[in-house]
Amino acid sequence: MTALRVEGLYKVFGRRPEEAVARLRAGATADEVRATGATPAVIDASFAVQPGEIFVVMGLSGSGKSTLLRMLNGLLEPTAGSVFAGEEQITGLDDKRLREVRQRRMSMVFQHFALLPHRSVAENAGYALEVRGVDRRTRLAAAREALAMVGLEGEADRRPDELSGGMQQRVGLARALASEAEILLMDEAFSALDPLIRREMQDQLLDLQRRLGRTIVFITHDLNEAMRLGDRVAIMRSGRIVRTGTPEDILADPGDDYVARFLADVDRSRVYTAADVMTDADTVVHADDSPSAVLAALGVHGDTSALVVDDRGGLTGVVTEGDLRDAGRPGGAGTIAAHVRPPAARVAATDPLADLLGPVGTSDLPVVVVDDEGHPSGVVHPGAVLAALAGAPAEEADGRPAGVPVDAVPVDAVPAPERIDERPELAGGPRG
Ligand SMILES: Nc1ncnc2c1ncn2[C@@H]1O[C@H](COP(=O)(O)OP(=O)(O)OP(=O)(O)O)[C@@H](O)[C@H]1O
Ligand SMILES: [Mg+2]
Structure with missing residues (x-):
């Protein structure tokens, strides 16, 4: 069973959004639709995330990443299409159930994480449980456990403003972990951190993921971060997902020039493994x-x-x-x-x-x-x-480039993005 499934998802802001979706479905370009006063932010997104997978959505500023993420937990209502968390259809839920889903099933971590200034670090980490009405002792115990996971066990009784930016970000992560939500949605969660701390947080997330096996949708505009964290990476361009695959798949076969241009900056020595x-x-x-x-x-x-x-x-x-x-x-x-x-x-x-x-x-x-x-x-x-x-993985004896799974789709077999839901790699599970 998939942890999270998105089918034909659209979000159009501005004038007459439904009409805009109909035009897009009929083949209109995003620019043509924009000329009518509507802003297509997410266009026909489909993908499935497997339990325990880190699914990274990467794209330039304005490509629709945050809009997509906010539709996953119902913070934004899609103009068309549907979202399923496990068996439960998220689209169309009433507000009360949506709040429950956000409190229990999907926890979100933002770039600028707002900690409550007058509460201790532990109280902040246990905040999601507090909102859910969990008693103080239980939630502080869970909070301390989560703080230990992110290396902040010694800071539980301090105030947020006594912590560095990186530590505050870790409190945000601890809060999501303490919530016990099986799905974590992380929107540029590490982008505000300086490079060294950012790398540390990435390592910590990978380590936590190995131990806890949560399902994570991670948004970033940094391709190196995407390649480092993602079991699979979806690349968004102007509202559309233009490529989905494992980091190795994408490096070996970008699929189009847009993606290839991104890849020029990737540190391949950190994507490829032995x-x-x-x-x-x-x-x-x-x-x-x-x-x-x-x-x-x-x-x-x-x-x-x-x-x-x-x-x-x-x-x-x-x-x-x-x-x-x-x-x-x-x-x-x-x-x-x-x-x-x-x-x-x-x-x-x-x-x-x-x-x-x-x-x-x-x-x-x-x-x-x-x-x-x-x-x-x-x-x-x-x-x-x-x-x-050099970007040209050595041919192995069986004729396929090293690093490309045997079932990888050859470039000329990749259908147009409109049919992205039919692409077999979207149904694939996390890497080893
Ligand atoms: N509430 C809104 N009303 C109107 N347009 C919006 C709204 N939210 C987002 N948009 C537009 O939708 C598009 C996608 O925005 P979104 O915030 O999802 O991009 P993003 O990929 O997260 O960018 P960034 O990397 O800068 O965070 C942009 O053109 C943006 O201007
Ligand atoms: Mg954003």
Whole structure:
């Protein structure tokens, strides 16, 4: 089941909005409609957000992001289309039920978060529960727990004006977390923060998300932030969603020039991960194998180094063809044990390329991707890293670019935005 579903959503401000929607549906451009005195802010938006997913909506100022977000929790009534939270249709609910939905199911975090100046940090964090009529003890306990999650446990009894801007923003996040709403709507929640604190907040959000698994719709006009946080990213332009996909999908295939121009500024080393550029390790051997057997295996696979694993399959190191040959008696007896060296680095599949650049650039030995149990799942070649950074992910053996899911839609198969609801990637779940 989807956590949040939006179908054919429109918001038109100004004169005769319904008429404007009819014109847009009949093929009128936004400019033509604007000439009649109406302002189309959101045009035919459709998408589905899976439980536990961070869905980022990104676009320039005025592209309709806030308008879209405010329709999700009923703060704004759509001109046409519908919104579902789980099974419940949000559009058309009466005010009382809408308030309940906002208090219990969907919590919103704004850019300039208004804290109540005369209440303590803990009371502010528990405010959503207070509005809901939860008793003081319960809500302060929940507030303290949420403050601990955002690293503010020591500040519970202070006043908001004693906190820095970044800390105040974290109180806002704590308030949303304490509300226990399963859906968090975050509108430019980090945009007012300076870059270092902003990055810290992004890390914290990713960390919280891994632990709590809330569903998050996150709005930003910063593409690097979008790429960093989003399981999937929807790009808005002049009211329309023009591209939806995982960050890797979008980087590999922007879909149109507008999106491609955005991507020029993206720090690819933080979007692509080791998993996107790794290739299978073909030659995997044991320390008690003989040099001749290992050299033969390297020859078969055309590799210059082999991964050495123990009996449980855990990585113990690497051996290179050069070391084995230099040792002389390449055809001789004995084992390779004396030639096993540590790899250039052990990395996790989720590590960003930025963390791989050092070892890849300074060592001739392989960088090995290992899983939680220490089993090798692949190796990273410098060429694949450079290709990904250059915007042309290396072709893998099966002919698809690294980092693009097998089911990714080729560019010429992407339908016009009007039919965005039929695009299969919209129904996709969060990444691994
Ligand atoms: N209440 C309103 N009345 C009339 N027009 C509005 C209203 N709210 C928004 N708009 C218009 O709708 C369009 C989209 O605005 P919106 O605030 O959703 O953009 P945004 O993407 O959130 O921009 P920003 O990044 O600057 O916050 C803009 O043209 C804006 O002027
Ligand atoms: Mg906005």
